[in-house]
Amino acid sequence: MDQSTETPGDVRWLTPAEQDAWQALAGVMIKLPAALETQLQRDSQLTLFEYFVLSALSTADCRALSMGELAAIVNGSLSRLSNVIKKLESRGAVRREPSPDNRRYTHAILTEAGWDLIVSAAPKHAEAVRRQVFDRLTEDEVGELTTIARRIVRGMEPDACWP
Amino acid sequence: MDQSTETPGDVRWLTPAEQDAWQALAGVMIKLPAALETQLQRDSQLTLFEYFVLSALSTADCRALSMGELAAIVNGSLSRLSNVIKKLESRGAVRREPSPDNRRYTHAILTEAGWDLIVSAAPKHAEAVRRQVFDRLTEDEVGELTTIARRIVRGMEPDACWP
DNA sequence: CACTCACGGTTCAAATTTGAACTCAAGGTA
């Protein structure tokens, strides 16, 4: 982009170093999910999103969560989640039933088959993550990455102010 | 996931430190694009993908690229790009014409209106990137991020081997 | 108790994305 065409003149453009970083980060942001999707699809007929869903359920108490909680964890809209759960349900991996206490809540529950599915998918997925990411980083870099990524994610939670 | 349920026993699971890093990175991977999309949509009626397309064209020779080159740069399928260019064309931001030398190639060309569009969209987008990412990082961290992200992206280019 | 309101989810139509089939141009090859 052309920085001199600016109107109010006070835009805080990225420095060259930041531009480099941004280009690299954007690459990761776009390509890494695609690469992982490919692996999951190939080896387990799963979407990355579906994997996140199953994975979240598998580590939850009773292997169950309400749709809302689950949606928040996997960063998806309720609508999207509803459709995906429907698909996973038809595949026998998940079951849905209204919460006994408050029937407004729907619990998504991992079935035995769903457990087996995620357990069988996990090793290859872990292998892929390791190959794509961690095999390329030193131990120090893993720490740096954690710090940096956490900081960025933090900044997005509380809906920072819009100028 | 449960690591003891493993069958062949030689899965290289992620260490706890790596799991932390992965969780944070996955968060960035999922949420950052969403946040940027929101800003672009709100301020300029543009998709992140469309922004990448316009941005790529704006920095290309003659502000033009063949569909194939463009698709590679923005990491999209030819099919997706074709549709998006059609949309941008209907909006008057891009023009398409067959290459004079080799009519198999289609050149996507940024129009004057397209140039104006990206120029007017860029400041707010840059501001958003800065706010979401760089305002939260030290100068050193920017360097670390560059190194790390580049290393990861590198590893995905040449279709690394599948186990 | 009747009413209304606010939630949590679901659903439906519209927009996107994907993947396969298809078109057309350019190189060989015979």
Add this chain to the structure above:
DNA sequence: TACCTTGAGTTCAAATTTGAACCGTGAGTG
């Protein structure tokens, strides 16, 4: 020249995703 093959894009149908409208359920209020 006729024929085949490959490469670049487009298109069409099917799958996904999004956003808005909608349906029950539970809380508050009068």
